[in-house]
Amino acid sequence: MVNQSSPMGFLLLGFSEQPHLEKILFVVVLCSYLLTLLGNTLILLLSTLDPRLHSPMYFFLSNLSFLDLCFTTTCVPQMLLNLWGPTKTISFLGCFVQLFIFLALGTTECILLAVMAFDRYVAVCRPLHYATIVHPRLCWQLAAVAWVIGLVESVVQTPSTLHLPFCPHHQVDDFVCEVPALIRLSCGDTTYNEIQMAVASVFILVVPLSLILVSYGAIARAVLRIRSAKGRRKAFGTCSSHLIVVTLFYSSVIAVYLQPKNPYAQERGKFFGLFYAVGTPSLNPLIYTLRNKEVKRALKRLLWKEVEPT
Template identity: 60%
Template sequence: MSLVNESISEEFILLGFSDRPWLELPLFVVFLVSYILTIFGNMMIILVSRLDAKLHTPMYFFLTNLSVLDLCYTTSTVPQMLINICSTRKVISYGCCVAQLLISLALGSTECFLLGVMSFDRFVAICRPLHYSVIMHHRRCFQLAAACWISGFSNSVLQSTWTLQMPRCGHKEVDHFFCEVPALLKLSCVDTTANEAELFFISVVFLLIPVTLILISYAFIVKAVLRIRSAEGRRKAFGTCGSHLIVVVLFYGTAIYMYLQPPSPASKVQGKMVSLFYAIITPMLNPLIYTLRNKEVKGAFKRLIARAFMKLTFSSRSCFWSLCFIIAIEI
């Protein structure tokens, strides 16, 4: 019981780049701007996808899930990072560290499979267009999304439990910006070979297998798109799939670099910078990639703004005539 109480009252020191204080102000600005853009961009995609009936399709259902993931993922890490940069004591409580580890790992693992499901959706839409509504019906979309979320949270619970059970022998300095499995394993005072092997195996399952399936899907997609006679049809298909491929390269490339490369002292600083990329930059870029290259989303956003403006105008006119009526009665 005393060991449990000791862990609960424990604090971790998040070093980040405290040995390079001249980097803290630029990093604070980058983190803050990226977080604001992430919140605004992903909220816009969620609202537009839900409020516009033309976007009630499997593609935008999965895109909404991705936006929810990115919102929650950044919120689990960035606010604490901003607080620590501004503070002289760069600490995080044991409870907050556990919550951060569980949530960020669960959402990151979920996104690994979700991007694979999104590539499968594009494969069916382009390679099997006549059977698309039969294959990607509402119930199946929900089942695929639920499987991604369940697998992600199951992986998080297992890995977090194994990581937190490792004895630390009083080590509290986490050489990272937030609580992540590789950084916490380095605090252990016992041999972590088994944990690192388990982490490597699970990373292969959650990273390399989806990437392989995505590449196979897009090989078939490219083959099918090249058969389209219409230049406009080819352009639209490549535009939609191109957005997804950019997201895939950004997310999986940085995650594979972080979790599947052999550990070395020279890669320590690079690892921290790479983790910032997939934890902060990628969630910010996802809405920009999907909206700037997607006419449907931009059109839906314009329609949403037009409806809001019309309602505001009608409400203002109603208030004006109501005020005139009240004045007339008083006179």
């Protein structure tokens, strides 16, 4: 049975109605979190220490890895506490901080994935001009734009969400303080917040995803014009990892933020939310390392350097 919340806090119900599932999820989430920490830290180290990875692609990948580390650390420790024991409470301040960082980093990842698609478009469609177009200054500017948009989105949406008149029970039907769940908790008029979330979803989800699809449409046409099968495989190989990451992340986020209003969709949305908060950050390093020869070579060079006799 879930404990009662304090007037200044919330109850994160999560999967409390299925206690047997919580123990399984605790192990899954803990393993995924440890994998996230290990994999993304490794990518950050390789991108920093290996001069051969000092390129725009790995600059953006290191941004993604740092973002995933922060993203999961924002919610996973609280989630593990809730899954392990009967206490599901989170303070109002804790909820505010979690929502603010969760929104900022989630938005930043949406924009950053679109930026990475642009990088892959130039690499495949304009290879001779790649170094001129995607120069270091532009990389820093594009990364800064992604982080600033994420911050602005969170500054706008977090206060308006937490100023809603919440129902006295303060039971959030989710495992984190997230906008859709907090809107459902309100006992007042949520029209403004729903419009705000819909507009934000268009600009943060639909527009970047459309740009990604346009980029990959151009990439596909360019790849099909390559005559040799080896050349086509090489060109596609430079984009396949990013395309898999985009598919996993956007499909789960869209399932949470653009879902219909019914109990089945809400329950399903919790699993999709769990996946994009915990699953994708742990899978991203595996996708990029297992499918990327340069990263694997950099790892071998780092390990070989460590075991070399002095």
